[in-house]
Amino acid sequence: MTPAGCDKVLLVQAEFDGELDAAQAVALAQHRETCSVCTAAAAKLARTRALLRAPNLYQPAPEALQTRVVERLATARPLPPAPGTAVSRWRWWRPAVGGFGLGAAVAAGLAFLVLMPAQQSLLDQVVAGHIRALQPGHLEDVASSDRHTVKPWFDGRLDFAPPVKDLGAAGFPLKGGRLDYLGGRAVAALVYQRDKHLIDLFVWPEKRATTPTPGAAEQHGYNVVHWSAGGMAFWAVSDVEAAQLEDFARTWRAMP
Amino acid sequence: MPASSRDHSFEAVVLPHLDAAYNLARWLMRDGAAAEDVVQEAMLRALSYFASFRGFNPRGWLLQIVRNAAYDAMAPERERQFVPLPEAGADEGGGLPDLVAPEEDPEAALIRARDHCRVHRLIAELPVELREALVLRELEELSYKEIAEIAGIPIGTVMSRLWRARRMLADAAQREGAL
Numbered sequence: 209m210t211p212a213g214c215d216k217v218l219l220v221q222a223e224f225d226g227e228l229d230a231a232q233a234v235a236l237a238q239h240r241e242t243c244s245v246c247t248a249a250a251a252k253l254a255r256t257r258a259l260l261r262a263p264n265l266y267q268p269a270p271e272a273l274q275t276r277v278v279e280r281l282a283t284a285r286p287l288p289p290a291p292g293t294a295v296s297r298w299r300w301w302r303p304a305v306g307g308f309g310l311g312a313a314v315a316a317g318l319a320f321l322v323l324m325p326a327q328q329s330l331l332d333q334v335v336a337g338h339i340r341a342l343q344p345g346h347l348e349d350v351a352s353s354d355r356h357t358v359k360p361w362f363d364g365r366l367d368f369a370p371p372v373k374d375l376g377a378a379g380f381p382l383k384g385g386r387l388d389y390l391g392g393r394a395v396a397a398l399v400y401q402r403d404k405h406l407i408d409l410f411v412w413p414e415k416r417a418t419t420p421t422p423g424a425a426e427q428h429g430y431n432v433v434h435w436s437a438g439g440m441a442f443w444a445v446s447d448v449e450a451a452q453l454e455d456f457a458r459t460w461r462a463m464p
Numbered sequence: 465m466p467a468s469s470r471d472h473s474f475e476a477v478v479l480p481h482l483d484a485a486y487n488l489a490r491w492l493m494r495d496g497a498a499a500e501d502v503v504q505e506a507m508l509r510a511l512s513y514f515a516s517f518r519g520f521n522p523r524g525w526l527l528q529i530v531r532n533a534a535y536d537a538m539a540p541e542r543e544r545q546f547v548p549l550p551e552a553g554a555d556e557g558g559g560l561p562d563l564v565a566p567e568e569d570p571e572a573a574l575i576r577a578r579d580h581c582r583v584h585r586l587i588a589e590l591p592v593e594l595r596e597a598l599v600l601r602e603l604e605e606l607s608y609k610e611i612a613e614i615a616g617i618p619i620g621t622v623m624s625r626l627w628r629a630r631r632m633l634a635d636a637a638q639r640e641g642a643l
């Protein structure tokens with residue numbers, strides 16, 4: 209919106225806020241000598257700043273809040289270790305055997321993964337990230353069912369552009385997206401819905417495909433399906449039934 | 465390693481800006497308890513994003529997170545593109561409305577009762593987008609560029625919002641004879 213009267217009023221304000229360089233300021237000063245609108249604007253700006261010198265406008269954090277924040281941070285801190293750092297090597301062979309049966313995986317045409325340490329750690333982090341996101345207010349930073357809103361939101365927030373697909377027609381409407389932090393890097397989290405269940409799809413670029421064939425796992429009652437495509441890793445996690453989550457993964461992969 | 469990791473810890477980099485975080489949340493939410501919730505939520509988000517923070521402006525970075533958390537918290541009153549999921553246990557007939565209403569009235573009454581809080585009230589009555597720009601510029605003394613990054617808007621929009629905020633504030637003050 210341009211203020212009525214003179215199109216240089218915003219420049220007067222910029223000068224007032226110390227945002228003009230010397231050359232711009234000189235040019236503006238010449239204009240102001242002949243412009244009553246800009247002269248009045250300068251006076252109004254000075255009056256508002258005088259008003260804002262009223263005491264107690266700046267409201268610092270109460271001490272009790274500071275204490276609570278420090279306490280919350282202490283309990284929130286233990287994040288799982290980054291992949292490949294602190295996972296005991298002798299457990300590398302441990303398969304993720306959960307409620308998700310081998311038979312179901314085979315029937316679904318999925319490789320039943322023997323998780324490497326890095327992946328076990330990632331599985332922990334993906335599930336932890338999903339649970340954290342289910343806390344009120346954590347779910348999405350951008351809430352929209354429109355992929356043309358969600359996808360641009362990630363621009364400048366990540367060093368990659370995650371693919372965003374609308375699976376609404378297949379019964380998985382898009383709800384939004386957020387930034388998350390997994391495996392030592394910032395990742396995109398896309399939020400989908402299936403009936404009353406939420407599905408988080410974590411996406412990040414990877415140098416080489418760690419999971420060329422889709423794999424599935426179960427942890428703490430959450431189902432996880434992961435795959436690699438187009439130089440990116442995809443981890444879907446949800447409390448929907450394993451078959452539905454596989455359906456979600458299949459639909460996502462099939463969609464151009 | 466210990467020395468440098470201490471210098472770059474979350475506590476050393478982000479926590480010093482707690483006052484700025486609360487000030488912004490307090491002005492956006494216009495309610496102390498709601499502002500505290502927003503700040504706690506924002507600090508948790510900041511902690512989870514912190515390892516990816518590479519910038520030189522932790523205050524602006526934190527304020528952006530606070531701002532997003534505040535808008536999320538205001539979401540029920542604002543028009544959104546989807547209906548939030550019903551929360552388990554919060555069925556119809558729950559006591560939520562009773563919890564919300566009494567919080568604001570004593571505060572609002574107190575503000576009205578005290579004359580030196582008139583400016584406070586005039587700012588609080590500005591539309592939230594204008595209030596946000598004004599608070600970041602005048603109380604946090606941030607540059608247009610920093611405000612643009614925090615609010616996710618072009619610098620031109622920062623300038624026009626600031627102008628509208630100041631004009632509305634000056635006009636309202638004049639009407640009330642505070643100037």
